[in-house]
Amino acid sequence: MKIDSFVIQQSDQVRARDISKKIALRLCEPESVYSAVHSEHNVSPETKYHPWGETSLSHGYPGNIHLLSQWRATDLSYDWNRAIHLNMAQIQSSLAINGLHDLSLYSGWAGIAASVREASNYGEYYSNFSQQIHQWMMPLTEQWLQSNTEQLSLHEGMPMQSFDTISGASGIGRYILINSTNPICTPLVEPILQFLTDLTHPIHIHNHYVPGWYSPQKFQFLDRDKRNYPLGNFNCGMAHGIPGPLALLSVAYSSGIEVKGQYQAIETITEWLLKYKYEDEYGSYWPHIVPFEAETGSLRFDLERAREAWCYGTPGITCSLFLAGKALHNVELQKSAVKACVGAISYEIAKREMDSSALCHGLAGLLTISWRMWRHSKEPAFLPLIQQLTNCLLDRFQMDSPLGYLDPEPRSDGSLTWLTKAGMLEGVAGIAAALLSVSENKEIGWDYILMLS
Known part of the structure; x- marks a missing residue:
């Protein structure tokens, strides 16, 4: 269904559609895409691998x-x-050869299933594969x-990958x-x-009661986080933190699906996030991560606004808070989330430092996020x-690059x-979408x- 006309200028609508189609056409031939990503120097400086996963929604065929x-x-x-x-x-071939033990x-499997759902055209195609x-997926998920x-019942904290979006x-x-x-x-x-609801129950750690989504040092992804957070932390990012559970619990509740304690869980996460809201000239913003010491009051926690993106930062957080506001019928929460989202994105545009x-x-x-909000x-x-x-x-599109856009990753010397x-x-499929x-x-x-919805 068409909505209000000309959200962007007509000429830019034409250009955006044209560039999106150019990218889509480059993704039509899997062998060409594979070759482009696996070119000799197309290697991540961090992982030392090509940025690719055949069955990955993030980096592979399902996303395309x-x-x-x-x-x-x-x-x-x-x-x-x-x-x-x-x-x-290509997905089916990879599954037949390599199998897959990842549910994410x-x-x-969830990402593959999501791509098959998109490709099915409301059940017209791939119904057997989807079935x-x-x-395969549901017994493994159980x-x-x-x-x-x-692990949750041990009350010692949880790995982020047990509850996050990614x-x-x-x-x-x-x-x-x-x-x-x-x-x-x-x-x-x-x-x-119910699992995500129970995640919000407080647990007793180092003589303090803290939220159940606490992640101790041993569950940190990166060595630097293990060094920086020896007592663990609380992740605030939409990709790896508590906004993901908040969004899902809120969408489900608004859809009429409720388990015991779910409403209270939405309130608990919302109140916790609001506790860590800071203000600057652009409005409200949130930290990417809250250290254990800050949550327990043994560390003064005051920080400047950091990068604002979907994965980490205020834009993703405000989307989850807006959905919570809808579930809780809290109009003021919705309004404040919208205002903070506008401010965060305005900040990032004004800063002009977003390379990706x-x-x-x-x-x-x-x-x-702007479109959805x-x-x-x-x-x-x-x-x-x-x-x-x-x-x-539109200005960043590179006609002569293999897939139209390049994504930066930092080297150890600070260069990209x-x-x-x-x-x-x-990848480029998300940009084109x-x-x-x-x-x-x-x-x-x-x-x-x-x-986001």
């Missing part, structure tokens, strides 16, 4: 299928079904959930929730919501932000390596994978 499926819905001039099928065949939304995935529930129950649960009427998926909806164009930590993520709120302050972010992305990446989260959304100027459905 998301974009191709969107183009099939809007453009009849090309055989998008063929392109989707070629990418799907961005690297595992097979659910039959076992995974039982294991994490046992790897954990929030991302997996978001896919299951959107398929909650599927008889194979239905039995797991409430157990996942990607969804995860770049301009496409801010554009998609404008759809939620009709706040006019988002409109110039949408225009500016679109212009920035610019990499060709496919997929939704850090964001551009197509604003160029089409209509309601989008794919951003549920970012916990």
Whole structure:
């Protein structure tokens, strides 16, 4: 359904659509994409690997299928079904050869299932494959959930990948929730919501009661975080922190799906996040991470605003708070979330330091958040932000680069390596999806994978 005309200038709508299609056409041939990503010097300075995962929504074929499926819905001039099928065949081949033990939304079964859902055209295609995935995935999810529930019952803190959006129950649960009427998926909806609800119960750590989503040192992802947070921390990012559970619990509650304690859990997370709200000339902002010592009062915790993106920072947090406001029927919370989101994105645009164009930590993520929050709120302050972010992305398109955009990764000396990446989260498929959304100027459905709707 078309919505208000000309959110961005007409000429930019045409350019955004054109660039999105150019990228989509480059993703139609899987072998060419694979070769581009696996070129000799296209290697991450951190991992020493090519930025690729064949079955990854973040970096591989499932993410590309998301974009191709969107183009099939809007453009009849090309055989998008063929392109989707070629990418799907690569996923099936990889599964047959390598198997897959990862359930997550961005690297595992949930992400593959999400791409098949997009490609199915409301059940017209791939119904058998979708059924097979659910039959494989749901028993594994049940076992995974039982294991994490046992860890939760120890009351010693949780690894972020047990509950977050990227790897954990929030991302997996978001896919299951959107398929909650599927008889194979239905039995797991409430157990996942109950797990995330129970995550909000306080636990006793080092003589203090703290929120149950506390992550001790041993569960930190990175060695530097283990050094920086010897007593552990509380992650505030939409990618790896508590906003993911808040978004899922809120969307489920607003959809009429509720487990015991869920409403209180939404309130608990919301109140905790609001406790760590800071102010500057752009408005409210939040830290990326709260140290254990800050939560327990033994450390003065005062910080300046950091990078604002989907994965970490105020934009992702405010989206989850807005959804919580809807669930709680708290209009003031919704208004304050909108205001803080506008301020955070305005700050990032004014700073002009965001190197990445990607969804995860770049301009496409801010554009998609602006678009979604404008759809939620009709706040006019988002409109110039949408225009500016679109212009920035259009200006960054590189016709002579293999897939149209490059994503930066830092080297140890502080310089940047610019990499060709496919997929939704850090790759060109996500950028093109964001551009197509604003160029089409209509309601989008794919951003549920970012916990935005």
